Amino acid sequence: MNLSPETHSIQSQLARYCRDGILTELSGARAERLPQYRRLVFNIIQDNIESAYPIAFKYLEKEIWNVLVYDFFSTHECQSYQVWKLPKEFMEFVVENNYQEKYQLPFLNDLLGFEWAEMELYNTTDIPYEYGSLNDDIFNGTISFNPEHLILPLKYPVHMVPPAKALELKGNYFVLLFREKETGKIQFVDLSVWYAFLVEQISQNNVTVTELIEYAPQLFGTISIEELKASTEQFIQSMIDKGFVTEIK
Amino acid sequence: MIGLGYRRDFADEFISGSNIKPDFVEFAPENWIGIGGYWKKQLDKVAEKYPILCHGLSLSIGSPDPLDFGFLKELKAFLDRYKVQIYSEHLSYSKCDNAHLYDLLPIPFREDAVKHIVERIKTVQDYLERPFVMENVSYYTPVAAQISEPEFISAIVEQSGCRLLLDVNNVYVNAFNHNYDAKQFINSLPLDKVAYIHMAGHFQVADDLIIDTHGEAIIDPVFDLFEYTTERIKPVPVLLERDFNIPEMNELQGELDRLKSITNLKWSNKHELIA
Ligand SMILES: [Fe+2]
Numbered sequence: 001m002n003l004s005p006e007t008h009s010i011q012s013q014l015a016r017y018c019r020d021g022i023l024t025e026l027s028g029a030r031a032e033r034l035p036q037y038r039r040l041v042f043n044i045i046q047d048n049i050e051s052a053y054p055i056a057f058k059y060l061e062k063e064i065w066n067v068l069v070y071d072f073f074s075t076h077e078c079q080s081y082q083v084w085k086l087p088k089e090f091m092e093f094v095v096e097n098n099y100q101e102k103y104q105l106p107f108l109n110d111l112l113g114f115e116w117a118e119m120e121l122y123n124t125t126d127i128p129y130e131y132g133s134l135n136d137d138i139f140n141g142t143i144s145f146n147p148e149h150l151i152l153p154l155k156y157p158v159h160m161v162p163p164a165k166a167l168e169l170k171g172n173y174f175v176l177l178f179r180e181k182e183t184g185k186i187q188f189v190d191l192s193v194w195y196a197f198l199v200e201q202i203s204q205n206n207v208t209v210t211e212l213i214e215y216a217p218q219l220f221g222t223i224s225i226e227e228l229k230a231s232t233e234q235f236i237q238s239m240i241d242k243g244f245v246t247e248i249k
Numbered sequence: 250m251i252g253l254g255y256r257r258d259f260a261d262e263f264i265s266g267s268n269i270k271p272d273f274v275e276f277a278p279e280n281w282i283g284i285g286g287y288w289k290k291q292l293d294k295v296a297e298k299y300p301i302l303c304h305g306l307s308l309s310i311g312s313p314d315p316l317d318f319g320f321l322k323e324l325k326a327f328l329d330r331y332k333v334q335i336y337s338e339h340l341s342y343s344k345c346d347n348a349h350l351y352d353l354l355p356i357p358f359r360e361d362a363v364k365h366i367v368e369r370i371k372t373v374q375d376y377l378e379r380p381f382v383m384e385n386v387s388y389y390t391p392v393a394a395q396i397s398e399p400e401f402i403s404a405i406v407e408q409s410g411c412r413l414l415l416d417v418n419n420v421y422v423n424a425f426n427h428n429y430d431a432k433q434f435i436n437s438l439p440l441d442k443v444a445y446i447h448m449a450g451h452f453q454v455a456d457d458l459i460i461d462t463h464g465e466a467i468i469d470p471v472f473d474l475f476e477y478t479t480e481r482i483k484p485v486p487v488l489l490e491r492d493f494n495i496p497e498m499n500e501l502q503g504e505l506d507r508l509k510s511i512t513n514l515k516w517s518n519k520h521e522l523i524a
Contacts, residue, residue, distance in 0.1 A: 001365075002361055002364035002365040002368060003313055003361050003362065003364075003365040004359075004361040006393075007313075007357050007359055007361050007362055007365075007393070008313040010357055010392060010393045011311075011312075011313050011342060011345055011354075011356070011357065011392075012313065012345055012346055014345075014354055014355075014392060015342075015345035015346060015348070015350060015354060016345075016346070018350055018352075018354065019348065019350070026392060026393075027392075027393045028357070028391060028392060028393035028394055029390045029391065029392045029393065030389075030390040030391075033389045033390035033458070034390060036389045036390075036458070036460065037352075037354065037389065037390075040352050040460075041350050041351070041352045044351045044352055045351070048351075076348075077346070077347045077348035078348050078349040078350075078351070079347075079348075079349070080349065081279055081307035081317065081320050081344075081349060082279050082280070082282065082283075082307070083279070083306075083349075083351045084280070086349075086351070122286055122287075123284050123285065123286060123288070124283075124285050124286070125283050125284070125285040126285035126286070126289060127285075148285075179286055183287065184286035184287025184288070184290070185287075
């Protein structure tokens with residue numbers, strides 16, 4: 001190790017100060033200039049987190065938001081070398097430390113999860129896929145979906161209504177997010193538990209709609225198979241229209 | 250070659266090339282590694298049209314922490330993919346005690362730090378299998394310095410075999426903030442090792458303090474310092490950095506033109522060096 005313990009410790013002190021803003025004496029430094037570093041570093045952190053979570057930032061009281069950001073940056077060791085991924089670590093920190101209970105914001109984890117999912121999917125590495133023929137039988141053909149998608153389970157419908165309203169609508173929600181091939185834009189679709197199950201099974205296990213419908217009574221109890229078939233056909237058709245279905249063969 | 254830093258705001262203008270015509274573009278690999286979707290397509294269009302130089306953010310060459318070989322592996326693949334001609338980084342640190350800080354902190358100008366950094370630069374150069382260029386950074390306070398800044402930079406360049414990215418605006422900013430003579434400073438650097446030049450604007454926040462914002466036009470004294478520098482070095486690529494407060498493209502093109510007219514005057518009949 002070429003670096004002396006003293007130099008190492010000086011470097012650590014400066015970095016620590018940039019993270020927690022607590023000024024201690026730093027040898028051979030101009031004390032009045034040090035706050036510039038704290039300000040510049042912390043601005044980058046704040047800006048990145050704010051721009052990844054515009055809804056949460058707008059909805060949370062400023063004081064609470066500032067506590068979250070401060071606690072995060074002063075105690076968490078940021079691991080990603082890419083600053084755009086920093087907000088993911090922020091979300092994980094907020095979830096792990098259960099701030100939603102501490103500040104009685106029961107929708108907080110859902111909201112951060114939803115906002116991050118959009119950002120991550122928007123930027124995520126391309127998965128190659130092509131559009132093929134869509135003419136085959138919806139029920140018995142093999143359906144392929146746009147692989148650039150994810151399904152997020154939520155307790156509060158933060159994908160549909162503002163947080164205050166979402167609070168009154170606790171339930172089991174699923175939102176499908178997928179990235180449009182041409183524009184790269186993210187589309188959201190609210191899914192019932194049945195359609196969430198359907199999309200997940202088809203994309204992971206290569207099963208047909210007919211096979212899944214046969215299985216439905218075990219999952220949902222007494223249901224009308226005919227009605228389920230009709231509504232499922234409508235659902236698949238709407239997903240074809242949205243460009244989420246890439247091929248049926 | 251006079252280039253311009255690539256930003257998402259510039260994508261369409263760069264691709265059409267009707268209002269702005271840089272000779273090359275520079276961007277940070279960290280902002281693009283693993284990115285897909287719309288902006289990746291735009292980046293690829295830009296990369297088809299212009300030579301690419303990369304200027305890193307997260308290597309943290311001056312860090313007490315070990316080098317991140319996972320990052321270096323992804324970086325190398327990226328530099329190969331975009332046929333990057335010059336990869337440069339900052340003579341600073343941005344990670345410490347296992348935590349990234351995403352900004353450039355000043356390294357103590359000390360002999361032990363020189364040794365530490367020299368060894369790391371050699372490791373990075375060997376790993377990336379390409380010349381490596383280090384930039385003098387702007388800083389707002391020295392930290393526990395035992396040697397002078399030019400001694401620090403020169404020793405690192407001489408001992409590691411890396412090249413120098415001379416940021417002329419940073420020299421100006423530091424000379425102002427730390428009360429030294431910018432031309433004297435430039436003269437004391439290993440000018441034969443300069444492989445690349447950065448030019449930018451800055452912002453004066455107090456009577457005695459300038460912050461290196463990349464958010465304003467280049468000021469005349471920095472153009473003068475650039476001219477002074479070009480008289481003392483071989484032709485190298487020159488980059489205009491503009492990260493905030495983005496003006497109309499013709500304003501930026503005006504700055505590129507002014508840089509070009511200086512280099513045409515000073516470097517005519519000389520072959521440009523590419524690291
Ligand atoms: Fe620079």
